[in-house]
Amino acid sequence: GQQVMQIPQYQHVQEGEDFTTYCNSSTTLSNIQWYKQRPGGHPVFLIQLVKSGEVKKQKRLTFQFGEAKKNSSLHITATQTTDVGTYFCAGQYYDKLIFGTGTRLQVFP
Amino acid sequence: DAGITQSPRHKVTETGTPVTLRCHQTENHRYMYWYRQDPGHGLRLIHYSYGVKDTDKGEVSDGYSVSRSKTEDFLLTLESATSSQTSVYFCAIRTSGGPYEQYFGPGTRLTVT
Numbered sequence: 001g002q003q004v005m006q007i008p009q010y011q012h013v014q015e016g017e018d019f020t021t022y023c024n025s026s027t028t029l030s031n032i033q034w035y036k037q038r039p040g041g042h043p044v045f046l047i048q049l050v051k052s053g054e055v056k057k058q059k060r061l062t063f064q065f066g067e068a069k070k071n072s073s074l075h076i077t078a079t080q081t082t083d084v085g086t087y088f089c090a091g092q093y094y095d096k097l098i099f100g101t102g103t104r105l106q107v108f109p
Numbered sequence: 110d111a112g113i114t115q116s117p118r119h120k121v122t123e124t125g126t127p128v129t130l131r132c133h134q135t136e137n138h139r140y141m142y143w144y145r146q147d148p149g150h151g152l153r154l155i156h157y158s159y160g161v162k163d164t165d166k167g168e169v170s171d172g173y174s175v176s177r178s179k180t181e182d183f184l185l186t187l188e189s190a191t192s193s194q195t196s197v198y199f200c201a202i203r204t205s206g207g208p209y210e211q212y213f214g215p216g217t218r219l220t221v222t
Contacts, residue, residue: 001168009149033210042199042216043152048208088151095140095159095203096167097211101151 002027004091006100014108019076021103023089031092032065032072037102038085079107112136113214115200121220128187130217132200134180140203141183142211143167143175145196152199158183190221 003026013019023032031050035043047056049065049072056063062075072089086104090097112135122128132141142157144167154167156175164175172194174186187194197218201211 006151031208033208042213043201043211045210045212048210050208090152092209095165096154096157097142098154098168099144099152101149 002091002093002098004089004098004100006089006103008103009101010104010106012106012108013079015081016078019079019083019105021074021087021089021105023072023074023091023100025070025091025098027091027093028069029091029093030069032069033090033092033097034063034072034074035088035090035099036085037088041085043088076105079105081107081109083107113200113202113212115198115214115217117217118215119218121222122190123222124191125189128190128219128221130185130198130200130219132183132185132214134183134202136202137180138202139180139205141177142201142203143173143183143185144199144201145169145194146199146216147196155185155198187219190219192221195219195221 005024033048034046037043053067054065060077064073086102088102089100114133116131143155144152153169155173158164158177176184197216199216200214203211
């Protein structure tokens, strides 16, 4: 079946350092979405990427979609304590989203 | 939060008992989803619905059934709960227009002893 792998599983950074999480799909995706889940909370939609090679920015967050539409990345510049949480990618497959396993980000002040 | 509520929010039950979790939405979305979240596994789709009485299986549907008799309610039933079904369960809706993002409910923490 369809699988979406995400690495790393955990990342601990000092506040101000950069952070990147990577997502790889076993199949070509029509689009990819990114979600953030704060500790004890529910996933919250961040962004969707649709086009091959697409790059989108949200303040300090940069999202990329690979040329083959099978991989994606999220990069956070100069992390802040408010960035703490788990970041999930999710590949669209017909009516379903296949979620990656997530990357838990811890930021130390 | 797209008007999504889940009930109960917490439940402890014994192995072998039936359990029903409810998801309620107020915005008339066609698509609704049930996920379970476990450490190391992310979010895994159990079942989803694309309309009243229209449902389909996800990747971890064994041991679960669903029903949707009206647009606003999507029920998840564990016919005979097992300890492996201890998890956090999230309901979600999908928006009708692009980019078809999903909005999640607050979750139900289920413990099967």
